[in-house]
Amino acid sequence: MRPTVNDIAREAGVSLATVDRVLNARPGVREKTIRAVNDAIVKLGYVRDLTAANLARSRNYRMAVVLPDTESQFVQTLADALTDAGSIAAAARMDLRLHRFPAEDPHALAALLTSLPGRGYSGVALMAPETPILRDAIRALRAKGLPVVALVSDLPNTGRDHFIGTDNRAAGRTAGVLMGRFLGPAPAQVLVLGQSLLARDMIERRRGFDEVMLRDFPQLDVLPSLETHGSGQTLRQVVAERLTNAPGVRGIYAMGDGHRALTQVIDDMGLSGKLVVICHELTPHVRQALEGGEITAVITQNLGHLARSTLRVLRAKADNLPLDAGQEQIRIEIVLRENLPPIPDSAAFSAAEPADTAA
Amino acid sequence: MRPTVNDIAREAGVSLATVDRVLNARPGVREKTIRAVNDAIVKLGYVRDLTAANLARSRNYRMAVVLPDTESQFVQTLADALTDAGSIAAAARMDLRLHRFPAEDPHALAALLTSLPGRGYSGVALMAPETPILRDAIRALRAKGLPVVALVSDLPNTGRDHFIGTDNRAAGRTAGVLMGRFLGPAPAQVLVLGQSLLARDMIERRRGFDEVMLRDFPQLDVLPSLETHGSGQTLRQVVAERLTNAPGVRGIYAMGDGHRALTQVIDDMGLSGKLVVICHELTPHVRQALEGGEITAVITQNLGHLARSTLRVLRAKADNLPLDAGQEQIRIEIVLRENLPPIPDSAAFSAAEPADTAA
DNA sequence: GCATTTTTGAGGTACGTCCCTCATTTTGCG
DNA sequence: CGCAAAATGAGGGACGTACCTCAAAAATGC
Numbered sequence: 001m002r003p004t005v006n007d008i009a010r011e012a013g014v015s016l017a018t019v020d021r022v023l024n025a026r027p028g029v030r031e032k033t034i035r036a037v038n039d040a041i042v043k044l045g046y047v048r049d050l051t052a053a054n055l056a057r058s059r060n061y062r063m064a065v066v067l068p069d070t071e072s073q074f075v076q077t078l079a080d081a082l083t084d085a086g087s088i089a090a091a092a093r094m095d096l097r098l099h100r101f102p103a104e105d106p107h108a109l110a111a112l113l114t115s116l117p118g119r120g121y122s123g124v125a126l127m128a129p130e131t132p133i134l135r136d137a138i139r140a141l142r143a144k145g146l147p148v149v150a151l152v153s154d155l156p157n158t159g160r161d162h163f164i165g166t167d168n169r170a171a172g173r174t175a176g177v178l179m180g181r182f183l184g185p186a187p188a189q190v191l192v193l194g195q196s197l198l199a200r201d202m203i204e205r206r207r208g209f210d211e212v213m214l215r216d217f218p219q220l221d222v223l224p225s226l227e228t229h230g231s232g233q234t235l236r237q238v239v240a241e242r243l244t245n246a247p248g249v250r251g252i253y254a255m256g257d258g259h260r261a262l263t264q265v266i267d268d269m270g271l272s273g274k275l276v277v278i279c280h281e282l283t284p285h286v287r288q289a290l291e292g293g294e295i296t297a298v299i300t301q302n303l304g305h306l307a308r309s310t311l312r313v314l315r316a317k318a319d320n321l322p323l324d325a326g327q328e329q330i331r332i333e334i335v336l337r338e339n340l341p342p343i344p345d346s347a348a349f350s351a352a353e354p355a356d357t358a359a
Numbered sequence: 360m361r362p363t364v365n366d367i368a369r370e371a372g373v374s375l376a377t378v379d380r381v382l383n384a385r386p387g388v389r390e391k392t393i394r395a396v397n398d399a400i401v402k403l404g405y406v407r408d409l410t411a412a413n414l415a416r417s418r419n420y421r422m423a424v425v426l427p428d429t430e431s432q433f434v435q436t437l438a439d440a441l442t443d444a445g446s447i448a449a450a451a452r453m454d455l456r457l458h459r460f461p462a463e464d465p466h467a468l469a470a471l472l473t474s475l476p477g478r479g480y481s482g483v484a485l486m487a488p489e490t491p492i493l494r495d496a497i498r499a500l501r502a503k504g505l506p507v508v509a510l511v512s513d514l515p516n517t518g519r520d521h522f523i524g525t526d527n528r529a530a531g532r533t534a535g536v537l538m539g540r541f542l543g544p545a546p547a548q549v550l551v552l553g554q555s556l557l558a559r560d561m562i563e564r565r566r567g568f569d570e571v572m573l574r575d576f577p578q579l580d581v582l583p584s585l586e587t588h589g590s591g592q593t594l595r596q597v598v599a600e601r602l603t604n605a606p607g608v609r610g611i612y613a614m615g616d617g618h619r620a621l622t623q624v625i626d627d628m629g630l631s632g633k634l635v636v637i638c639h640e641l642t643p644h645v646r647q648a649l650e651g652g653e654i655t656a657v658i659t660q661n662l663g664h665l666a667r668s669t670l671r672v673l674r675a676k677a678d679n680l681p682l683d684a685g686q687e688q689i690r691i692e693i694v695l696r697e698n699l700p701p702i703p704d705s706a707a708f709s710a711a712e713p714a715d716t717a718a
Numbered sequence: 719g720c721a722t723t724t725t726t727g728a729g730g731t732a733c734g735t736c737c738c739t740c741a742t743t744t745t746g747c748g
Numbered sequence: 749c750g751c752a753a754a755a756t757g758a759g760g761g762a763c764g765t766a767c768c769t770c771a772a773a774a775a776t777g778c
Binding site for chain 1: 450
């Protein structure tokens, strides 16, 4: 049998109340007694039973997730992943609520954030570009005791409690190595596409990409970024024009969104499989293009993992508990057609229990 | 407030006892009543509180993890990851125990497995090569109600409940694409190294590798596998000999263990950075060789994830609950120097609580 | 309509921890 | 030494579910 608080009390020769005081860091216990209790804890190998602790606390975790209302597949996929993770975590007292804000309206975002503390939330996860208004709003949240977690794109100067996502500079470097090695030793030109919504991400990726290209692949000529501003129309035009006028282009690095339009141009020009195309984020479109050969490699992050990590981190922060750093690290994944993860069958339950509606 | 069983009872117009019978699939309830209760559950959005349920069940999960006693860094790293995950899961009533068996002795393994049911275990995770004796031992375990989970290397014909690891064939294919694309269009020879401990893995990797090489990179000449039998000595000799006698070798695919010896040969011959070297499993040595340039790319799986997944799956199987397929899927990861994940600082706690010895 | 079986209700205890109150003992200080 | 303050003990209710027993009610068969 596992030792319980009662065993600790007996072992330490103190009362249950004292053990409790020590365990929960309540005041009014002598240093010496604290030591005696801790010794007993170590000696018996006591581990606090989290299920019982959580029950007793009867704590609820209402968390807000705030995302831009962009209709991009990436944000949509992320939202889905978060919703999924949330519905599973509901069994552990989590109550995750998604909020969207107008992508280009920092004031609306700030207003939304300001309204959260009054609504019973005990944590916020947020994906948004960093602005001065946002910085203030986040500081205000934290001043009210709400932990704030940055999602996907870091907000380093806001004092956020944690960042959940990949190192975009390293992701750019990874894209660079793949581009360089896939293109081989012959001279060639590389097209870089970006938008500007999450400017920080784009800048960091570009920086990492250039870093590697300059250092390791001098034979490759990386053209200046083309801004697409999230418009498929613009992207198609710009890319078609470049590919026609610059026949030396053999690689495309798509840092941002708009993969659908990109795939289309490549198909239209009959270039599928003839270019090295590297992009970010494994959305359904990208998956298809990877299988179809329009896209060569994808640098991505596991959104399911990111979503679950978000919930765990929010909870740990709300309880002021330590994190398992290894588990919360979001990896930079490289996906080729050959290691495309199978689509997990969402109905792939392996249980045999009949009345599992509530389980 | 979240609805509880009491709310369900009131809503359905039945007693608490009946709700309990329905929730836990106990007999003696009319079809009609079951429906009424389930309707109330849906209507109120009731979700069983797992923390309370587990507490009430006061169920303990003593699980056995059985690994070969190979002193390879991979197995050692895996064991460490499992131990780490186990100590964290202890707070959730998990009691993970590691067992080692003599790598080449299926009888000893079978004896070990047979001894488990009598020792209070409620699940087994196992990494071992498939043999007829093992098949029988696993069947016996399952007949006694112990779920059996295969680790790293699948045991498809044993009736194991679940497999936790990567698709080795796909991993081999991935290695193949990288090798092919990294080597470029010029003809070259590729050396393949393997051992034989976990024969199934090696065969599958080789098959996947060849599949891609034949189909996509006909200019590359893949030499027959060299067996190293896990001996660094042998590996060094064999590889040195081949590299000297076959000057066309520009790539090495190391399917199995022995990275330390491999790195050494490459360094000794002054070939660091001049060959495309692809291997499996990101152990500390491999990480170092990746940074040093002796190894170009690593196909790996996240052992931390694998370990945590193992615990979750064992627990779910023990409780006969459904799995979250997406979360339990172990991905085939490609690691280059540029996306080498930082070593998670194991002391990177972000809590501020003082008396956290027991938390 | 009666006996029998099946279904339902009522109530209680347990799980391990949290958190509260009130009394009692010990300690520190003048 | 005496008094106030600090430390500790004793006890109990709560969290939400599981699981048990026994009695009562309802459905079923004849």
